[in-house]
Amino acid sequence: MANGTAQEIDPGNAGHYRFLADIPVRLSVEVGQVTKTLAEIMALEEGAVVELGRPANELLDIKVNGALVAKGEIVTVDGRFAIRVAEVVTQNVGTGKIERRAS
Secondary structure (H helix, E strand, C coil), rough: CCCCCHHHCCCCHHHHHHHCCCCCCCCECCCCCCCCCCHHCCCCCCCCCCCCCCCCCCCCEEEECCCEEEEEEEECCEEEEEEEEEEECCCHHHHHHHHCCCC
């Protein structure tokens, strides 16, 4: 979505989604993950390297409120990290669960 409008979701059903357009959601990018024991984590020191389980050439997961919505790659824009969307994952559309968080 270039500007986040409801019409970009589905132009034919824009009226159905318009009331959702201003609801804030958390977009996150998952680089990888690893399981460690608490003792291993407590033993970490400055400069330690923790290898993640994702190959370096694999696309990263882009998640909205914890649900996978796309895959992408890291780029930089004006000295800040950004993500370029390489593919949109459509299999999860409509299967997300509502998550309530205290602000």
